[in-house]
Amino acid sequence: MKNLFKSICFILIFLVLLSVSVFILLPKQNLFKYSFLNFLDYEILEEEDNKVDVLFVGDSLVYNSVSPMEIWNEFGITSFDCSTPAQLTETSYEYIKIAVERQHPKVIFLEANVLFRDPKNRTSERKLKDFYDRYSILDDYHDNWKDLLEYGKPLNVNKGYYYVNRVNKAEVFNYMQNRHKSIKIPKVNVLYFEKILDICRENNIKLILFGIPSMKSWSYEKDRMATAFAEEYNLEFIDLNLVEEIRIDWRTETKDEGSHLNYEGAKKVSSYLGNYIKQNNLVTSHKDDPNYDDWNESYRKYSKQLQFY
Amino acid sequence: MSYFDLWFAFLFVPVVVLIFLLVPKKAKPYILLFASYAIFFMVSNFLIIFLLLSTISIFLAGKKFKKLDGEKAKELEKEDIDKKLIKEKYKKKKKHILVLVILFNISFLFVFKYLKFFTINLNAILKVFKLEELSIISLIAPLGISYYTLKAISYVVDTYNGKIEADDNFVRLALYVSFFPQIMEGPISTYSETAEQIYNASKVTYHNFCYGYQRILFGFFKKLIIVDRLNILVKQVFNNYMSFNGLSILIGIISYTMLLYMEFSGTMDVVLGIGDIFDIKIPENFRQPFFSKNITDFWSRWHISLGHFLKDYVFYPVSLSKPLKKLSVSLRKKLSAHYSSLIAGGIALFCVWFLNGLWHGAGWPFLFFGMYHFVLILMGNIFEPLIIKICAKLKINRESKKYYGFQIVKTSLLVFIGEMFFRADTVRDGLRMLKIMFTKMFVLSKNEFYYFGLDMFDVALIFIGLIVVLVISILKENNVNVRDEVEKKHIIVRWAIYYLLILSIIVLGAYGPTYAPVDPIYADF
Numbered sequence: 001m002k003n004l005f006k007s008i009c010f011i012l013i014f015l016v017l018l019s020v021s022v023f024i025l026l027p028k029q030n031l032f033k034y035s036f037l038n039f040l041d042y043e044i045l046e047e048e049d050n051k052v053d054v055l056f057v058g059d060s061l062v063y064n065s066v067s068p069m070e071i072w073n074e075f076g077i078t079s080f081d082c083s084t085p086a087q088l089t090e091t092s093y094e095y096i097k098i099a100v101e102r103q104h105p106k107v108i109f110l111e112a113n114v115l116f117r118d119p120k121n122r123t124s125e126r127k128l129k130d131f132y133d134r135y136s137i138l139d140d141y142h143d144n145w146k147d148l149l150e151y152g153k154p155l156n157v158n159k160g161y162y163y164v165n166r167v168n169k170a171e172v173f174n175y176m177q178n179r180h181k182s183i184k185i186p187k188v189n190v191l192y193f194e195k196i197l198d199i200c201r202e203n204n205i206k207l208i209l210f211g212i213p214s215m216k217s218w219s220y221e222k223d224r225m226a227t228a229f230a231e232e233y234n235l236e237f238i239d240l241n242l243v244e245e246i247r248i249d250w251r252t253e254t255k256d257e258g259s260h261l262n263y264e265g266a267k268k269v270s271s272y273l274g275n276y277i278k279q280n281n282l283v284t285s286h287k288d289d290p291n292y293d294d295w296n297e298s299y300r301k302y303s304k305q306l307q308f309y
Numbered sequence: 310m311s312y313f314d315l316w317f318a319f320l321f322v323p324v325v326v327l328i329f330l331l332v333p334k335k336a337k338p339y340i341l342l343f344a345s346y347a348i349f350f351m352v353s354n355f356l357i358i359f360l361l362l363s364t365i366s367i368f369l370a371g372k373k374f375k376k377l378d379g380e381k382a383k384e385l386e387k388e389d390i391d392k393k394l395i396k397e398k399y400k401k402k403k404k405h406i407l408v409l410v411i412l413f414n415i416s417f418l419f420v421f422k423y424l425k426f427f428t429i430n431l432n433a434i435l436k437v438f439k440l441e442e443l444s445i446i447s448l449i450a451p452l453g454i455s456y457y458t459l460k461a462i463s464y465v466v467d468t469y470n471g472k473i474e475a476d477d478n479f480v481r482l483a484l485y486v487s488f489f490p491q492i493m494e495g496p497i498s499t500y501s502e503t504a505e506q507i508y509n510a511s512k513v514t515y516h517n518f519c520y521g522y523q524r525i526l527f528g529f530f531k532k533l534i535i536v537d538r539l540n541i542l543v544k545q546v547f548n549n550y551m552s553f554n555g556l557s558i559l560i561g562i563i564s565y566t567m568l569l570y571m572e573f574s575g576t577m578d579v580v581l582g583i584g585d586i587f588d589i590k591i592p593e594n595f596r597q598p599f600f601s602k603n604i605t606d607f608w609s610r611w612h613i614s615l616g617h618f619l620k621d622y623v624f625y626p627v628s629l630s631k632p633l634k635k636l637s638v639s640l641r642k643k644l645s646a647h648y649s650s651l652i653a654g655g656i657a658l659f660c661v662w663f664l665n666g667l668w669h670g671a672g673w674p675f676l677f678f679g680m681y682h683f684v685l686i687l688m689g690n691i692f693e694p695l696i697i698k699i700c701a702k703l704k705i706n707r708e709s710k711k712y713y714g715f716q717i718v719k720t721s722l723l724v725f726i727g728e729m730f731f732r733a734d735t736v737r738d739g740l741r742m743l744k745i746m747f748t749k750m751f752v753l754s755k756n757e758f759y760y761f762g763l764d765m766f767d768v769a770l771i772f773i774g775l776i777v778v779l780v781i782s783i784l785k786e787n788n789v790n791v792r793d794e795v796e797k798k799h800i801i802v803r804w805a806i807y808y809l810l811i812l813s814i815i816v817l818g819a820y821g822p823t824y825a826p827v828d829p830i831y832a833d834f
Binding site for chain 1: 808
């Protein structure tokens with residue numbers, strides 16, 4: 001009985017100490033304005049309000065392929081990856097809804113792949129992963145002690161991007177040829193997509209659909225369907241799988257045999273998107289704006305990370 | 310899989326403990342066996358059949374030995390018989406079984422671990438003679454085959470020699486061979502060291518549970534604070550050694566040796582910690598190896614169980630074999646006792662180090678690693694009388710602390726170089742690195758240090774981590790058990806230490822998106 005009491009005390013004190021540690025390590029921006037779990041789910045809440053001009057919304061293809069820091073360095077555009085693993089259109093909607101409460105983005109790039117993901121097909125393994133991702137706070141934040149010592153506050157260096165420079169080459173085949181696969185966009189996704197469209201109209205945000213290079217997640221059929229879908233809603237659709245300038249080398253620019261891009265691939269995609277935004281005058285550059293010095297600071301740390309890992 | 314997987318240490322082990330506590334005493338060994346086979350099955354699926362075949366083979370061999378011993382005793386009771394002849398007859402029978410079972414077990418090891426290496430080298434020979442080359446087959450080996458095969462061999466040899474009695478209880482033997490904390494990376498304990506303890510484990514006390522987890526956490530500390538950080542530096546140096554100077558390579562090879570030590574000894578902390586939970590004293594595999602006076606001393610402190618195995622089951626049998634005895638006798642007539650025993654012992658030593666290299670992996674760098682230590686130990690034995698004489702002449706006190714310090718530095722340097730060949734992709738790479746160390750020790754290029762891949766915080770943490778381990782090692786070397794000492798402290802101090810340990814692992818550990826954890830190195834051997 002005495003030992004049981006001691007064990008309970010030990011665990012309780014441990015939980016208190018752990019919570020204090022987590023609190024110290026977490027970014028404080030917006031921490032008290034949202035429920036704790038909401039704060040953790042939507043990484044963009046860590047950003048200072050009204051500084052992000054472009055959102056890239058979607059699943060793991062987004063956070064593996066679009067590096068906002070590369071775009072910042074090259075074009076002075078502030079952007080953020082509002083992406084989560086195997087994101088559903090419903091989650092895209094929730095994310096955008098929260099994001100526009102704190103930011104005034106001019107453009108949202110919505111990844112078309114989320115439209116095809118049927119919530120009914122959510123496997124229990126995926127649900128377990130979702131659960132783990134949601135509660136494994138320390139995986140993402142524990143290293144913030146370095147920022148606290150160096151800058152006095154945690155810096156969100158990657159802005160939602162997941163940096164991996166590993167190469168795991170793919171067996172190359174022409175995935176963009178017609179294989180007559182039957183695919184569809186579930187009705188529930190259309191419903192949430194229309195809600196996203198409403199938010200964009202209300203907030204005067206330009207919505208662009210885009211497809212990210214992936215041998216395993218993308219196909220000719222998806223391209224055709226997304227093109228038709230975009231036409232139906234009178235939206236732009238850019239399929240980066242077909243863009244000549246990007247042209248991914250699947251032997252060197254993928255981290256996992258063609259599913260996702262690695263850093264080398266992400267650089268190409270980011271540069272193309274940045275240039276697209278610039279060429280179309282969708283947002284202005286903040287490169288020389290002293291209010292955006294923290295973005296330069298983040299970039300310095302980001303580039304250090306590129307040399308280190 | 311790794312013993313450092315969180316689910317293993319903090320979910321699987323507690324669940325096994327819980328079930329173990331709930332079931333009646335008779336069922337406890339079955340629970341441990343089930344847990345062991347579950348882990349094996351999880352990693353190697355149906356390759357578990359090979360583990361079962363090994364276990365069954367040694368179980369049957371033991372039974373057969375027992376039966377033959379009984380028959381022999383009966384025959385010896387009879388009158389008017391040639392006892393020597395009968396003994397010879399049974400010895401021969403037993404030897405046949407022994408050889409058969411050893412070959413049976415080694416054949417699996419050969420197929421899974423060495424077939425590819427063997428075929429590649431055979432093809433190189435066939436190519437010279439312009440013969441048709443064989444196709445190369447690479448297989449995924451069953452979990453821990455290098456460890457459980459040696460355990461199986463030690464059991465069958467010990468029963469053959471009558472050192473232990475053959476086990477009639479299959480569960481006890483199976484548990485000895487496959488006990489889940491030991492299956493992946495050893496220690497290669499003998500049957501007499503652990504079989505009874507594991508089978509008879511009956512309780513998990515509050516004290517043992519805490520005591521075990523303290524050691525497990527220390528293992529995690531080594532892995533997450535030191536190993537996964539050093540890995541960044543090691544990868545940088547070994548993968549791009551041509552762009553570094555000698556000093557950087559020296560730092561790289563010291564780091565690799567530290568990484569190897571921390572990874573393997575950290576795993577042993579988890580393994581022995583789990584043993585402590587069940588009150589099973591699994592033998593230590595390390596004893597402060599970096600306080601060694603010479604290479605022989607080092608190998609009695611590093612991977613102790615492999616050293617014991619090779620000494621007991623290779624060195625002694627070879628040295629005491631008839632041909633070597635004959636050679637020793639004939640040499641004694643021509644040479645002094647020192648040199649004649651050196652030559653005879655040298656042959657046995659060669660077998661030990663050849664097998665040591667081979668055991669670590671099917672590749673020339675591993676064989677080179679084995680031969681490197683063979684030469685060092687042999688040289689040490691040859692020159693020992695000379696060194697004693699020189700020290701006496703120069704009036705150097707070989708028992709002084711200064712001399713001990715010198716010995717530690719010398720031994721460590723030799724170990725670092727050995728581990729460099731161990732880690733290098735090819736022997737040629739190792740030799741090139743050695744050359745750079747001798748020719749470009751301090752030539753600075755812009756790549757030095759900055760490109761080690763670590764930031765100042767990582768470097769600082771590695772140092773702090775190493776200092777913590779060093780202090781604990783010094784205490785251990787002086788027979789101070791840190792866990793026992795902490796236990797004597799006031800509860801506030803004690804708990805503060807535990808919290809510090811746990812929180813430092815959680816907050817300062819090298820995990821998450823920016824780090825790539827080191828795979829269990831010794832699990833591949």
